[in-house]
Amino acid sequence: MAPTHRGRPPTSSREMLQDAAFELFLEKSYPKTTIDNIAQRAGVSRATFFNYFPTKSDVFWVELDEALEALSVELRQHSPTGSPAHALEALRASLLTVASSMGADRVPFALTQSDLLGNTGDLQASALTRFSALTAVMANFLELHRTPPATARTTAYACLAAAVSAAQQWADAGTTRHGLDSYLNAAIDPVIRGFRGALT
Amino acid sequence: MAPTHRGRPPTSSREMLQDAAFELFLEKSYPKTTIDNIAQRAGVSRATFFNYFPTKSDVFWVELDEALEALSVELRQHSPTGSPAHALEALRASLLTVASSMGADRVPFALTQSDLLGNTGDLQASALTRFSALTAVMANFLELHRTPPATARTTAYACLAAAVSAAQQWADAGTTRHGLDSYLNAAIDPVIRGFRGALT
DNA sequence: ACATTAACTAGACTGAGTATAAGAATTCGA
DNA sequence: TCGAATTCTTATACTCAGTCTAGTTAATGT
Numbered sequence: 001m002a003p004t005h006r007g008r009p010p011t012s013s014r015e016m017l018q019d020a021a022f023e024l025f026l027e028k029s030y031p032k033t034t035i036d037n038i039a040q041r042a043g044v045s046r047a048t049f050f051n052y053f054p055t056k057s058d059v060f061w062v063e064l065d066e067a068l069e070a071l072s073v074e075l076r077q078h079s080p081t082g083s084p085a086h087a088l089e090a091l092r093a094s095l096l097t098v099a100s101s102m103g104a105d106r107v108p109f110a111l112t113q114s115d116l117l118g119n120t121g122d123l124q125a126s127a128l129t130r131f132s133a134l135t136a137v138m139a140n141f142l143e144l145h146r147t148p149p150a151t152a153r154t155t156a157y158a159c160l161a162a163a164v165s166a167a168q169q170w171a172d173a174g175t176t177r178h179g180l181d182s183y184l185n186a187a188i189d190p191v192i193r194g195f196r197g198a199l200t
Numbered sequence: 201m202a203p204t205h206r207g208r209p210p211t212s213s214r215e216m217l218q219d220a221a222f223e224l225f226l227e228k229s230y231p232k233t234t235i236d237n238i239a240q241r242a243g244v245s246r247a248t249f250f251n252y253f254p255t256k257s258d259v260f261w262v263e264l265d266e267a268l269e270a271l272s273v274e275l276r277q278h279s280p281t282g283s284p285a286h287a288l289e290a291l292r293a294s295l296l297t298v299a300s301s302m303g304a305d306r307v308p309f310a311l312t313q314s315d316l317l318g319n320t321g322d323l324q325a326s327a328l329t330r331f332s333a334l335t336a337v338m339a340n341f342l343e344l345h346r347t348p349p350a351t352a353r354t355t356a357y358a359c360l361a362a363a364v365s366a367a368q369q370w371a372d373a374g375t376t377r378h379g380l381d382s383y384l385n386a387a388i389d390p391v392i393r394g395f396r397g398a399l400t
Numbered sequence: 401a402c403a404t405t406a407a408c409t410a411g412a413c414t415g416a417g418t419a420t421a422a423g424a425a426t427t428c429g430a
Numbered sequence: 431t432c433g434a435a436t437t438c439t440t441a442t443a444c445t446c447a448g449t450c451t452a453g454t455t456a457a458t459g460t
Contacts, residue, residue: 007406008456125325157361161354207437208425
């Protein structure tokens with residue numbers, strides 16, 4: 001019988017804290033919910049919250065951060081071919097792979113409840129920071145595959161726009177929802193075709 | 201002799217506070233500079249700083265905020281024609297008009313000294329928020345001119361990417377610098393031509 | 401039993417941002 | 431000239447996210 005854990009066992013988890021936070025955000029909006037509130041709801045101390053999340057707004061982006069990491073992993077599987085057009089298709093494939101791992105029942109809270117939360121600068125800013133990181137991952141991949149830097153950047157931003165649109169449609173679909181990948185493919189197809197034309 | 205001002209005269213201005221802030225950022229980096237430091241350097245109280253700027257990071261973006269406002273004004277001069285392709289050209293023209301009003305000697309501090317400032321999340325986030333606002337202005341304009349919403353958004357993001365690239369080249373040009381509009385036109389031309397192809 | 405490891409906690413602190421009442425400096429009008 | 435109106439400044443208290451530290455707790459390993 002091999003113990004798999006050394007040290008004191010955790011009494012909490014990111015999921016518990018995230019759940020507590022989302023409950024409270026719905027009850028009293030994001031700005032009116034303090035870290036103390038969240039920690040108390042989850043049954044831990046305020047300092048413990050910061051053992052799990054760097055900032056308050058980070059509870060929002062667990063799924064997006066996972067997807068971003070998964071995308072980086074997917075893109076690394078594609079070894080450089082020196083062909084920008086191939087890179088575009090690889091980028092599409094990687095995005096769709098990541099999107100397809102998000103089933104119809106895993107829509108992030110941030111997408112479905114954004115109206116109810118109260119709009120604050122830090123929440124918006126935390127989203128934009130992640131969009132910027134996503135754009136950088138895509139642009140770096142394209143550059144690695146011999147796309148000129150300015151074109152790589154423009155393409156990456158256009159793909160970001162398509163991805164944001166797709167995510168919004170995904171969230172809005174309600175009971176008729178299917179996988180994110182189909183929305184994403186529809187949104188990104190004109191972008192990829194347009195830039196492929198410019199690259200050949 | 202008609203007095204033009206009623207009430208107590210200001211002892212400070214946005215420019216004074218901005219100058220004080222930039223001096224201090226260079227001396228000790230952005231994160232290490234407090235609002236107290238800035239206010240003291242400018243000879244006013246800390247509370248007075250907030251009469252001039254909403255947040256610490258806003259001192260960075262005076263020029264960009266002006267440009268964003270100027271762009272909105274320019275775009276409003278173009279009455280709707282129902283032609284997305286015309287809208288693209290109007291957008292380009294408006295962007296270039298705003299860019300040409302920034303002579304070679306008005307490069308924002310944020311562009312030329314970004315290395316020395318110390319990278320913090322709030323600074324990056326404040327920039328991204330403005331980029332997002334710029335994108336929204338452009339996308340709304342395109343939609344007003346009958347561009348489908350998803351295409352408007354994608355185009356706007358691609359224009360943003362081009363504009364960011366142009367601004368960076370502008371800042372990097374040093375003593376050989378000319379007006380921002382020439383860099384912007386070079387960067388944005390392939391984007392406009394690409395999307396015009398998709399719209400016709 | 402003790403050492404090591406990992407998680408939790410209380411409490412103090414910092415600094416951005418908010419708010420308020422009072423004071424200060426000007427112009428206007430009776 | 432004086433009081434009212436207007437505008438700007440200030441000191442101060444406060445909130446709260448985020449940082450840090452020393453000590454406690456709960457587990458495993460030797």
